[in-house]
Every structure is written in C-alpha cells, then in structure tokens.
Amino acid sequence: MGAGSGEAGFEEFVAARYPALRRTAYLLCGDWHAAEDLVQGALVKLYARWRRLREPDKAGAYARTVMVRDHIDGLRRRSSTELSIPEPPETAAADVPDSDRQLALRAALAELRPQYRAVLVLRYWEDQTVAETARVLGLAEGTVRSDAHRALAKLREVLGDAVLDLVAD
Known part of the structure; x- marks a missing residue:
C-alpha cells in the first residue's frame, strides 16, 4: 500500500482499510456495534505506534491482530452474569444486504x-x-x-x- 509514516499516511491507511477491517470485526463478533468498537480500539493502538512502524505496509496485519486478540480477551474478561443480546430488529444495521x-x-x-x-x-x-x-x-x-x-x-x-x-x- 505504501502509506507514509506521518499523520497523513495514517489517514490514508484508515480511508483505504476501514471497510475491510470493519467486515472482519463483524465476522469475529457478529454485532455491528461491537465491530465498530473493535476497529476503533485497533486503530487507536495502531495510531499510537504509527510513527514507529518499520513496515507501514504491514499496518493492516497489525490492526487485524489487535482486533482478534482484543475480541478474544474481551470474551475472557466478560462477567459470567453479563448477557449478550442481539440488536432489536427495529435498529438492526441494514447497510450490508444479507x-x-x-x-x-x-x-x-x-x-x-x-x-x-x-x-x-x-x-x-x-x-x-x-x-x-x-x-x-x-x-x-x-x-x-x-x-x-x-x-x-x-x-x-x-x-x-x-x-x-x-x-x-
């Protein structure tokens, strides 16, 4: 991809990779809101390391790794009394036809x-x-x-x- 090392390079990366990261996050957790949270968390961590990345072309792999690990870690930390329920039908995300x-x-x-x-x-x-x-x-x-x-x-x-x-x- 060839993204630069500055803030403009990060913005370019996000613009190009966000939809793919969001789809991957959705497949991991099955909820669009949780997927948004996973992607945002990964991007925050990526931004903190952006200037130190030796190979900016591998930023997508780094973000994907962070998302997967954060998702699995979050499930491990979840309280046994916490219940996860799907979105109500009237507010379900409809931006991707199924x-x-x-x-x-x-x-x-x-x-x-x-x-x-x-x-x-x-x-x-x-x-x-x-x-x-x-x-x-x-x-x-x-x-x-x-x-x-x-x-x-x-x-x-x-x-x-x-x-x-x-x-x-």
Whole structure:
C-alpha cells in the first residue's frame, strides 16, 4: 500500500482499510456495534505506534491482530452474569444486504467458540496462511489446523442440510 509514516499516511491507511477491517470485526463478533468498537480500539493502538512502524505496509496485519486478540480477551474478561443480546430488529444495521446464505453462515459462526471463529475468519475470510493465522492468534500451527478442522466440522453439524445451499450457486 505504501502509506507514509506521518499523520497523513495514517489517514490514508484508515480511508483505504476501514471497510475491510470493519467486515472482519463483524465476522469475529457478529454485532455491528461491537465491530465498530473493535476497529476503533485497533486503530487507536495502531495510531499510537504509527510513527514507529518499520513496515507501514504491514499496518493492516497489525490492526487485524489487535482486533482478534482484543475480541478474544474481551470474551475472557466478560462477567459470567453479563448477557449478550442481539440488536432489536427495529435498529438492526441494514447497510450490508444479507442473503439467506450469509444469514445461515453468520448464525452458524455465532455457535462457535471465539477461537474457532477467529481461526475460520482469518484462514478463510481473510485468506491468511496457517502460519499467519498462528502468529496473529499466538497459537502453534498444528493448533490452527486442528481448530480449523474442528470448527468446520461444527459448522457442518450446525448447518446440517443447509451446508449444501452454501456451496450451490
């Protein structure tokens, strides 16, 4: 991308990468408001390090890593008495039209453990290698492979016959 090291370079980065970061965050947490919070938190941390980045072209990877780790850490800290509820239908975000396939997949992703979900999002949505995914999540490559295998099996279990609809055109 070639973003500069100054504030203008950061603004250029945000303008170019924000939509992709927001989609990734949504896939991680399944809630547009929480996704906005994840992205904003990652951008704050990125801005604090922006001038010290040795390779500004890797800022997207840094931001993605921060989002994934913050999301998983937030789930670990969440009180056992705290209940998470979806947005009321009258205020649901409508800026991204959902097909039946997307809705089924998102519902199935919501059934997964956070680490499984993060592995699938990074490996198959972000098209990261096993090594890149392992680095972002701080896991061994073998753990990423086994988590991906287990997560896909769980998706198939949750989706049942609907899995065929996801691959059909």
